[in-house]
Every structure is written in C-alpha cells, then in structure tokens.
Amino acid sequence: MLHDLLWERNIDLAGECLDHPFVRRLGEGTLNPDCFRRYIAQDAFFLESFLRAYAVAGAKCADLRHVKMLHEFMTGALEELKMHAGYVRSLGIDLTQVRPYPATRAYVDFLQAMAWHEPPGVTLAAMTPCMRLYAYIGSALAAASPPRNPFQDWIETYAGEDFRAVASDVESLLDALADDQPAVHDAYRYAMQCELAFFSAPMEDEA
Amino acid sequence: MQEYENTPLIVAAGSLWDEATRAAFLDAIGEGTLPSAAFGRWLEQDYRFACGLMSFQAVTAAKTPRPSQRPVVAGLSSIDAELDWFENHLGQRGLSTDAPVHPVCRRYVDFLLATAYAQPFEVSLAVLFGVEVCYLAAWSRLEAQGPYAEFITRWSGEGFAAYVRTLHELTLRHPHPAQQSCFEQTLRHERDFWRMTWEG
Numbered sequence: 105m106l107h108d109l110l111w112e113r114n115i116d117l118a119g120e121c122l123d124h125p126f127v128r129r130l131g132e133g134t135l136n137p138d139c140f141r142r143y144i145a146q147d148a149f150f151l152e153s154f155l156r157a158y159a160v161a162g163a164k165c166a167d168l169r170h171v172k173m174l175h176e177f178m179t180g181a182l183e184e185l186k187m188h189a190g191y192v193r194s195l196g197i198d199l200t201q202v203r204p205y206p207a208t209r210a211y212v213d214f215l216q217a218m219a220w221h222e223p224p225g226v227t228l229a230a231m232t233p234c235m236r237l238y239a240y241i242g243s244a245l246a247a248a249s250p251p252r253n254p255f256q257d258w259i260e261t262y263a264g265e266d267f268r269a270v271a272s273d274v275e276s277l278l279d280a281l282a283d284d285q286p287a288v289h290d291a292y293r294y295a296m297q298c299e300l301a302f303f304s305a306p307m308e309d310e311a
Numbered sequence: 312m313q314e315y316e317n318t319p320l321i322v323a324a325g326s327l328w329d330e331a332t333r334a335a336f337l338d339a340i341g342e343g344t345l346p347s348a349a350f351g352r353w354l355e356q357d358y359r360f361a362c363g364l365m366s367f368q369a370v371t372a373a374k375t376p377r378p379s380q381r382p383v384v385a386g387l388s389s390i391d392a393e394l395d396w397f398e399n400h401l402g403q404r405g406l407s408t409d410a411p412v413h414p415v416c417r418r419y420v421d422f423l424l425a426t427a428y429a430q431p432f433e434v435s436l437a438v439l440f441g442v443e444v445c446y447l448a449a450w451s452r453l454e455a456q457g458p459y460a461e462f463i464t465r466w467s468g469e470g471f472a473a474y475v476r477t478l479h480e481l482t483l484r485h486p487h488p489a490q491q492s493c494f495e496q497t498l499r500h501e502r503d504f505w506r507m508t509w510e511g
Contacts, residue, residue: 156429209418209422209496210414210418210421212425213418213421213422213424213425214417214418214421216421216424216425216428216429217420217421217422217424217425217428220424220425220428220429221366221424221428294417297414
C-alpha cells in the first residue's frame with residue numbers, strides 16, 4: 105500500500121522525531137513544563153490549520169464517501185482541539201498572545217498551500233505524517249513511560265486506540281486518493297521535516 | 312528608496328525593510344565579485360520562486376475586482392515573459408529548471424499560495440507590492456555595471472518602477488487591517504531568501 109511505502113521511505117525522519125530531545129524528555133517525564141506550554145500553544149495554532157486543510161480537501165473530493173471520511177477526521181481534530189483547550193486552561197496559556205514560531209508558520213502555510221492548490225491526494229500526503237507519526241510516538245512512549253509521568257495524558261491520547269484508528273483511516277483515504285508520484289512523496293517527506301522542526305522550535309525558544 | 316520612504320506599510324515594518332532589501336549577495340553583485348556557485352543557486356531558486364509567484368499572481372488576479380484587476384493581469388503577463396527569460400539564462404549556463412526547491416524558497420512560495428487563496432484580495436495586493444517593491448529597492452541600489460549589469464537594469468528600470476508604483480496605488484485604494492502583518496511576513500521571506508542565496 106502507498107501509505108506503507110511512504111512511511112518506510114521516511115522512517116529515518118520518524119526515528120529522528122522519536123529520538124528528538126523534546127520527545128525523549130516528554131517520554132521520561134523530564135521535559136521543562138514551560139517548554140511543554142510553548143509546544144501546546146503552537147500546536148493549538150497548528151491544529152486549526154489542520155482542521156481547515158481537511159475541510160478544503162473535502163470540498164474538492166468528487167466521491168461523497170471521501171467527503172464523509174474527511175468530515176469524521178474534522179470531528180477528530182475538533183476533539184483534539186478540545187483536549188488542547190483543557191491544556192491551555194490548566195497551563196494558563198493566553199492564546200491571544202501566542203505568535204506562531206517560524207517553524208509553525210512554515211508548516212501551516214505548507215498545509216494551506218497544499219490544501220488549496222493541490223489535489224486532495226497530495227493534501228492527504230501532507231497531512232498523514234502528523235497522524236501516523238503521533239500514533240507511532242504515542243505507542244513508543246507509552247511502552248516505556250515511568251509511573252507518574254506528568255505528561256501521561258498526552259502520551260495516552262496518542263497511544264490510544266481511538267487515535268490510532270483515525271490515523272489508520274487517514275492512511276486508507278491517502279491510498280484511495282493519492283497516486284505513487286513525486287508530488288505525493290515530496291509532500292509526505294516535507295511534512296515529516298516540518299514535524300521535526302516543530303519539536304525543535306519550543307526548545308530553541310528556551311535557548 | 313526615497314519614493315517609498317513615507318509609505319505606511321514600509322514605515323511600520325521598521326528595520327525589516329532594510330533587512331529585506333540589503334544583502335551581502337547584492338553587494339557582491341554590484342561589485343561584480345559574486346561567486347558563480349551563489350549566482351547559479353540564486354538563478355535556480357529564483358526561477359522556482361517565480362513559478363510559485365506566477366500561481367500567486369494568477370489567483371490574485373482572479374480575485375481582484377475590476378478596474379484594479381488590470382495591472383495585476385499585466386503583471387501576470389510580465390511574469391510569464393520573465394519565466395522565459397529565466398529559462399534562457401538557466402539554459403545558457405547549463406543550470407536546471409527543475410532544481411530541488413530549497414526549504415527557504417519553499418516556505419516563501421507556500422506563504423504566497425496560502426495568502427492568495429485564504430486571504431482577502433486586498434491582503435494579496437499588499438503582499439504582491441511587498442515582493443516587487445523589495446526587488447525594486449534591492450536592485451536600484453546597485454550601479455548597472457559589471458558582469459551582472461543586465462540583471463541590475465532589469466529590476467531597476469523605469470518600466471518596473473512604474474509597475475511597482477501602480478501596485479502601491481492599489482494597496483492604498485484597497486486597504487485592509489491584515490495587510491501590515493502579511494507585508495512584514497513578505498519582508499522576512501525576502502530577507503531569508505537573500506541569505507539563502509549567499510550562504511546556501
């Protein structure tokens with residue numbers, strides 16, 4: 105399947121993400137809480153763009169079954185935004201004061217450019233890495249997370265069966281909409297690079 | 312540039328304006344000392360950028376109401392000719408029209424496309440003005456001499472200056488609260504692009 109081929113071709117970047125200090129410390133429970141706060145603030149900004157990209161892709165799909173799937177993904181993204189709203193409240197983040205980092209801005213612009221300018225198959229190639237990667241990271245961290253990890257809720261969300269099922273459905277839609285062509289491979293890999301930069305940005309801000 | 316020194320979009324951008332229009336790359340172009348690798352990198356990446364700019368201008372032209380649409384359509388025609396011009400230069404130097412897009416170039420083009428589709432046309436006009444006025448200011452600081460005289464003349468001549476003046480008038484005719492932040496984002500991309508062409 106195309107989604108497996110894409111994942112395998114980018115397993116190097118998935119490994120770099122899993123081994124990233126941000127992700128490692130999240131898994132160990134040693135991440136600086138301020139760093140996590142900055143990450144969540146940026147992620148809320150990103151998720152809004154993700155939601156809109158699903159919507160634009162849905163508007164372009166000829167097959168209503170695909171539109172329905174994208175509608176369900178939007179519901180999932182809205183649930184994730186709700187979880188973020190909980191974090192935002194508990195961490196005392198004022199979203200009106202949040203400015204996107206250059207890495208966030210680049211990812212968001214990329215998603216919007218793909219969604220509006222490219223066919224839905226390429227858009228899905230730009231969006232799938234986020235889903236598959238987070239399911240992968242969530243599962244890996246859950247398997248080794250210490251007791252009383254302050255980030256356990258976050259880990260469980262992405263390690264959970266619900267999230268994995270949505271990620272798998274997104275990959276199925278990618279298979280249905282995308283061809284094995286350079287634009288698809290390029291969008292998938294660039295999205296993985298955006299993911300890596302996204303983990304780095306809150307740590308660089310700390311420095 | 313004296314003509315635009317009181318332009319509100321530029322004044323409010325502060326130091327970003329200088330950062331977007333002055334660069335080591337440009338200094339070396341003016342002095343005729345630019346390493347050929349840097350020139351080749353610029354030519355290939357600027358071509359890829361211009362391809363993205365063309366899409367941006369096409370969407371902007373479609374969204375802009377008449378009679379303001381006319382200069383945007385004229386600009387679209389000019390960039391079509393400019394792509395031919397780039398292709399000739401790339402061909403003469405044995406460079407590629409299909410070079411891998413540098414991440415800095417990619418981020419700039421993604422920003423343009425996201426703006427063209429998702430922002431109101433007034434914002435796209437301010438971004439288009441930003442792209443072009445930066446180029447005019449950057450190249451107009453250089454003496455049209457030396458091995459790159461053709462390039463300097465191309466973006467500092469009266470024809471290009473008149474086009475930029477018209478774009479400026481369009482931003483004044485069609486104000487929008489989101490223009491400033493997107494104009495400033497354009498300047499950041501210009502700054503980063505010049506740095507990329509110099510540093511690789």
